[in-house]
Amino acid sequence: MLMLSDNPGIGGMEKHTRELATAMGAQGQQVEVAAATQHLKDLEGITSYPLNTHRSRNSPALLLAILRLIRTGNYDILHAQGTKAAFVLQRLAPFTRRQFRIATIHGFKSRYPSASAFHRLIAVSQALANDMKQPGITVIYNGVSATPQAPALLPAGTKRPVWLAVGRLVPVKGFDFLIRAFKACPGTLLIAGDGPEQQRLDDLVSSTGQSNTVKLLGFRKDVPALMAAADGVVISSEREGFSYVCGEALLLGKPIVSTNVPIANEFLPEHHIASTDTPEAFADCLNQDLSRLSTEQSDARQQAAKLLSPATMTERTLTIYREVISRGA
Template identity: 35%
Template sequence: MHICMVMAGDEEGGLEKHVIEMANGLVQQGQQVTLIAHAKYASRVKGVTFKSVDLTKSRKNPFLLWQLYRLIKQIKPDVLHVHANKAVAMIAPLLKWLDVPSIATLHNLKRNIQSFEKFDRVIAVSQRVAKQFKKQDAIRVVFNGVHSPNTYLNRPSSTQPLQAIAIGRLVPAKGLDLLVEAWQGIDANLWIVGDGPDKLLLESKIQQLSLSEKIQLLGHRDDINDLLQQADFLVISSRNEGGPYTLSEALLQHRPVISTDVGMVPEVLPATLMCAANDVTALHQLIETHVKNFAALKQQSEDIYIFAQQQLTIDAMIQNTLQVYRELINV
């Protein structure tokens, strides 16, 4: 099967990670993959035919749309898989002339989903995302997956304060400003891993609240798995989210997760491990409850680790995506 994937933009987030790992994973499964994306990602794919196109330009740029159309026609894929809002908005008007089975992946909640509805199938990263569509017959849910570690380390019991970790771009959507506020009075330490435009805001808030001894901003790191092994639990504080990779990464490392009620989280975690999004008081109470009863949190998480191993790995994501392809082209 020849799959053509399209990704717009040139950022360094979960979307880009998802598409690159999907392309590489499909090749490892014996599929032929062509990826149309910004040149910066060319070195990150292996065995994938890479077509460099700068899709950071306007989605209505007629020359860019013509370039996309001609390129896909030349590729002649068996299935066209387009990722996220901008690329979907660019490809949707071309579908009537492309004459190829088409799939769009929606990674988060979106107000206007009309462009997605023009595709033959839509992959949603959670049931919450899927429920945006009135017509459900073409919608399929496939959870984001990550590489499953060969081994994981059990954290030794300690009388020292627990070590929590939060991971994500320092942007309002991740709610890290709320997390800093909620950390007041919490008997645990916190690492915040990531970089972004909210860095100065978070630094200022940590100082204003006299939390410098409890909260550390670690910046961008390439050793996330090592940090997860050193941490006791993960906190997700997002205001909105699609299918956070950090959820899967932590659970596959056998690290408990507590989270705001966003994205795919309620399909993985029980209600007792979640709180309302964008609510500092609720987030504080959630953290405090589970820090004080950490042994119970660890015990409750055991069954969740089993679910993660079955549904939240790269292999599971690839196989579930291949099933959507085969269903569409009757292979």
């Protein structure tokens, strides 16, 4: 099987590709991965091929390189990870009739690959599957690894309750809206992540008079430890295909308030999904009693334990492989 990911960025999709390929390899499956060089570093024991992922999905050079790779390998299954890779396989469909083509879509787009070009399409959330509006889509949630850790040491002067937000500092994460909303909340907001919005968010914290209550922590590798130290986790994204932060918080037993994005809107009670009409409306949701939030999310945590494990993700994906092969045999 060849797993293809030709996105140059680093995020949830690349994490998913790496973890799925590694888990399948550990089970004795013959898996090879073609992806950007920076995504191949941690693929121990997996044969991998670097791609120039900065090329357009319509680039003749990219299409030819992938087709040559497919023709030299004895692959039964071609599995595209992400919309760009899926469009590449769609273009190559007339030349890959011997293989079974599968694509996993990870994020919301204005246009999706056609189901007719694949033996199966997979979406990483139900909301994403609904948006794709195509027949025969299977939902397989990403596997989330979350190991409890000792609480991290918080910045001096941190006041309770402590809310933690995690993510790249980019506009789609909605951190500017969250900072404005937090002005009407007690306690401390910690934002872990780095990115191009760093200076603008720093300035916003200062201009709203919240330098003592909102802390930008920068990139952190100890997110589980930060979650252990926090009282709750807040997600302010404008859109997500699948929120790893939500999955980690559920598995680590932390109460969550989120905007209307997957997977929060598929696991949490409806009244725990915050309104984004105004910063004040978002603050109202953050100002709910945290102990009650935690109690009301107990069912969501149980559901997450069943559906979000790496083992469940791997087995459900292998089941798809078996199904498409048996139907095509």
